[in-house]
Amino acid sequence: MKTSQVSFDVNLFNLQYHPEKVTPKDWTVNSEEQPRPFKTYRGLPSVRLDHRVPDALGPFVRSEPGLFERLSALLWHSYGLTTMNWLTKASKPEEADAKSLTFFRRNVASGGALYPAEIYLCLKGFQGLSAGVYHYDPKGHRLVLLREGDMTQYVQEALGIEFEEVGSSVYLLLTVRFCKNFFKYLNFSYRLHGLDTGVLAGQLLTLLKALGMQATVHYNFVDQALRHLLNIDSHEETVYAVISANAGQRLKSRENKKETADTLADRLPPVDTPVCEENRRGDYSMIVNLNNQAECETVESFKRYKDTQNLRSAIDGQATVRLTERKKPVDLLQASLDRISPGERFKLSELRFDTLSNILTHHGLDGIKNDVIVNRNVTETIHVFFYAHHVEGLAQGYYYVDRECSSVRLMKKGDLSPLFQQGLTRKNFNLHQVPLVIHLTSAFCEFVSSVGTRGYRILQMEAGMLTQQKQLFAAGFHLGAHPMLSYDAGFLERALGLDDLEQTILMQIALGEYKPLLRLANTLF
């Protein structure tokens, strides 16, 4: 596909195919420009969450924890600070300055470990917490109270949905704060915003389900109404997704109601929520402009999408290998703690076919829906392809995962690791050393043309969720999985025949065993 054929904002196309057009290739990062890694409120009341963090799901669930304990575990295992890391000298690039590099890790991956997403909660009926709107502060594993009172009805109206009345419910509002990764990635951070938020949403949804709480993802909402609720400014931060949990049965849609941002916001007085401000701001004009294009000003403007993508005619003739049926149980909390992106520390060893089958078929998000893609569960609009470099019983080659038939289809045979290595735009990985490289793909141009600019970030979030699933279940089998965007999408799609299938690679993930990491890590629990 050429830029001239694109029917949507060309920046969205460039973010996928020509990142150098949105962020210059010779751009050097000035780490002095790095803003504070946390959003910190000043002088607001807060509630300490439970600091006794469970490290295994089974015993925790059997102890029949209350909602407060479950919420504490959910937030810590999704976005809490898990380790403080020091990069040792040997692991630092030569040109790096002499100062040692320290950073916090969390249980989810994030581009450059910069975690641009923030979590807010609007809840009622949780013992130990008054009804209200809170911000999750990972630094202190606590909730900061922004507004007091039951505002769940207001959120429902902004989502255009009416739920049945239940005693306790929580809405997790996931926002993106631009300054957190803009200093490093400039406009390319727009692609990371969707992916990173999706990774976080995937972790929250997986754990909500494991903790016995019903959840749905909402991509449609009256944006300004939710920003008003959280008191955030669209020039700095905006809402990407809302997860409703324990909200009860969905009664009806309110889309015939002519709710607008103004009519909603008029019902809620402004609130003062002082934040430790950042002195350094970037030129977020491209990001703000794309978000403005994506904005829903009324409930009536919500879009839906019916996924009619079908790769069957292309794959049906291809050689098939059935995946192993048996699923080994994975403790999701233990796997969350073990999850890692090993970088240059991969080592080549044969991947067992049974393990491959488990990683490809395990799905912690089964049955969870979003409100835009009407005929699929979350992530099902994303296709999975992989290059088997060293997998027990599989010929080397590029495969498609045929979910419906629980099998894999050989699309291109041969040793493709030189091609994958050539396809890297930053050679900080040796893909000859990795037994498996996964591609998450979708009909990007078709989807964004149908759903519009909002569709771009929706697709990135869906790909982010699947990235999180692959990392989590790889960790469940003591393997590392490293997501990366440093690949030339056009080159790989042509070489692998994906362009004929109109598939765009949204994410590349290397997966395999790894050597101990060259860093000192201090656990924070």
Ligand SMILES: Cc1cc2nc3c(=O)[nH]c(=O)nc-3n(C[C@H](O)[C@H](O)[C@H](O)COP(=O)(O)O)c2cc1C
């Ligand atoms: C959306 C996304 C994009 C990423 N892109 C890259 C990349 O291009 N290159 C890379 O080396 N790592 C990439 N990473 C991995 C992060 O750098 C890694 O998650 C982060 O350093 C934290 O380490 P951890 O995953 O081991 O916790 C990406 C991660 C995510 C979630």
